[in-house]
Every structure is written in C-alpha cells, then in structure tokens.
Amino acid sequence: MSVTARCDARRMVEIVLLLIAGVAAGALNAVGGAGKFLALPALVAAGLPPATANASATVALVPGAVVGAWVYRREVVPVGTTSTTALTATSMVGGAIGAVLLLTLPSESFDVAVPWLLAFATLVLAFGRRASTLPGTAAGHAPRLGPRSVLIGQLVLAMYGGYFGGAVGILMMALWSVGLGMDVATSNPMRVRQLAAVYATATVLFLLGADVLAHPLPLLAMLLGGAAGGYGGARLVRRLPAGVLRGTVLVTAVTMTVLYFLRG
Template identity: 65%
Template sequence: MMEPLLVLLAGVAAGALNAIGGGGTFVALPALVAVGLPPVVANAVSRVALVPGAVASAWVYRRELAPVGTASTKALTAISVVGGAVGAGLLLVLPAASFDAAVPWLLAFATVVLAFGRHLSSALGRPVGMSARTVLIGQFFLGVYGGYFGGAVGILMLALWGIGFGLDAAAGNPMRVTQLAAMYLSATVLFLLASDALTAPLLLTAMLVGAVAGGFAGAHLARRLSARLLRGVLLTTAVTTTVLYFLRG
C-alpha cells in the first residue's frame, strides 16, 4: 500500500502546483517512474490523472477568465485542444529521445523570458504586442508541447503572454489553468484509447484522486496570493525544474 500512498501524495502536490504556478508534471512523472512504471506509460498515466485536477482548478477560476490580448477565450481554448491532441499523437508514434533532449533548453528559455520579459517590455516602452493570429499560432505549439510532455507548459504560456502583452502572472493565472485543462483533456482522450495508461488502474486512481484535491485547494490558495508572491512561486518552480532537468541529463 505504500506505492499507492506515495502516488496519492504526489498527485496532491502535482495538482496544487499546476493550480498555483505550474510544474506538476515534475512531481507526478518521477513518482510514477519510482514505483516501477516505464517512462512513456508514466507520462500517459500522469497526463490522464492530472486532467480532473486541472478541470477542478479551472472551475474555481471560471468567473475570472479574461481574453489574452486580442485572442478570444473560445479561440484560445479551441487551439489548445487541437494542439494537445497533436502532441499526444506525436508521443504515441515518435521516439521520445530527441524531444526529451530539448526539454531542458526549452525550460531554460521559458525561465529567462519569465524572469526578464517584463523588464524587456519596460525597456521597449510597452509590451511587444501580438496579433490574434500570432497568439493562436504560439498557443498551438504550446499545446503540442503540452500534449507531448507538458512539463512547465504553464510557465511557457505565462512567459509568452507576459512578453507579448505585459500580462501579469496573477492576472493570467486563471487563463493558464483553463488552457492547461484544455490541452490535457484532448491528450487524455488519445491516451485512453491508444496508450497503456489503463494497465495501472490503482496507481492511476490514486494520482487522480490526489490531483483533484490538490487542484481544487491550490486554485483557492492561488487566488489569495499577491502578484509578487505568485511570481516568486512561478520563478522558483521554473528555476528548480530547469536545474533538475539539466542535472538529470
């Protein structure tokens, strides 16, 4: 019973992290691998298990959604769903080695942009500014990444929106959580149909229950954090996950 308990606790932590600032994958995936699941199966199980937690967080934020720049909420969500499905399809048909090698560099880039994007916008005198088409194209590629692996995709989203529109982390958090749920939801459909995610039902259930509890509680906590504190949580998560990935590599 120790293994399901470990996975349950990892699910709580992952759901809360995703609701507060992102990085839940970096708790969920190692925990599943540690109890004996192959990495690809663990990746699919973690994605399926984290969906209800992400949906619970999105429900808490449902009245606080605001468009990102000139892109409507419906358009952004639709493109996230499509991107998530494409990414999940790539995970099922392509080897993970080459993309996995790029993950630390993607995280490092996201961390730098998240840390200095607002300073760059200030230096320019205003945010860079993006058209609706540019935002949707960027969101599609983020959705592909989210469906394929998903580690720190929320950090990447806030980095993109921050440098493009000067969007504050706290103001963008409700939309980040909602888009995360959209990406994971479409990926989950494919994983349930075509992966081995259901071969570990006890572990899947334990992580799912934990993620729902963590996601619901984390969303309520995030709403009470100041913009500066939330930004600190995001940067800490970004730096930690990036360093861990480089050390792992």
C-alpha cells in the first residue's frame, strides 16, 4: 500500500471515529450535559489545535443540542418564577461573552479551575436535594433564589459555557437544584434548551472569529454524529425513571471530574 493510500485510510478511520464520538457526545449532552469531554479530546486526537478543537466541539454539538431541545419542547418547566424568555436571552448573552473571551484570552488559567468547578457541581448534585430537606429548610422553608439571582447565576454559567462549556449543563442543574429545589428529571428539558442557546450564540462568533472551518471534514463528522446522538439521547432520557436519570447524571459527573483531575 502506498504512503498516500495509507494516509487516506488513516484519515477515513479518524472520520469514522469522530462520527462515533459525535454520537456519544450528543447523547451524553442529552443525558448529563458533559458531551464536550468526548468531543474535545476526539478533535484534538484528529490533529486540531486545542483552542480550535474547543471551538469546533462547541460548533459540532449545536445540532444535537437544538434537536434535543425540540424533542423536549413540550416538557420544559420554568425555573422557579424566572421568565423562560429572560433565562434564554441571558444564556445567549453569556454564551457570546464567553466565546469572545475564548477568542481573545489565553485559556491556561481557566483550565486549572475547570476540575474544581466540576467537583463542586458533582457535590452539589449529589447532596443538594438532601441539603434542602435538612431541619429549617423543609416544609416550604427551603432556600429559594429570586429571578434576579437566577439570571445572574445563569449569566456566569453561560459565560463559562461559551468559553469552555465542559459539563455546563451539570452546573446549571446544580444551581437550580440547590437554589430552587428542582429535581434533575424536571429540570433536564430546560437544561437542554439553555445549552442550545449558549452553544448557538457561541457558534456564530466561532464561525466568524475562529478557524473552525479550516478543518471541514472533522467538523462535519462531529456535527452529523452530534445531531444523531442528541436526538437518540433525548428520546432515551424521556423513557428513563427519575432515579435512573439522576444516577446517570451523577455517574457522568463523577467520571468526568476524576478524568479531568487525572488529565491535569
């Protein structure tokens, strides 16, 4: 086999693996919101520079997030008393700010903070509901965030989502769980919608300001896989009992946190 033929074969294998990784990442986003941790390493392994891979992973996961939001369109529950329109607009603004930061600032210092953010989110998801039933917080006296606090928190998380985005959906559910007592299964459709808003806004800026289109085949493979995985994952999640969904999200959070600490 000639050198050219070997390179073509290796490239084809990479594309197939990226397609598979995209399916898994899209499904994982629908289930637990941590698809970035599969998409990003796969794109780096395919030869994309880390910063470009980070932006490309966000772009690639947009179709899956949008498809998942469409599947859940009739199951979205408001986040407390916060307007859904205001929440989505905040997610879009925060995603844009985060994308601008990624395009203009070095990522080294933020990379150091990511494992700790994930660890915090995992702990909150694991113990947040139990904390809301402690003495003094039960029987309608659980602490509640007002709409302004929810929007401020959402803006910060959306900025993180536009900048890096690993497990941003887990962080959203953690905020809503502790601040409003929302169950994971109840908040999951809203999480998917907000994830789509963050990714879509960041994608526009990445397409304009990053070189994601310089690697069309890896991006296309991840896009197609992400769309298929987002649809299939969302359909699957709708059939899962609340306890199974919560366990899946927690396992995802713990696994990704451990892997990211080991990576660092």
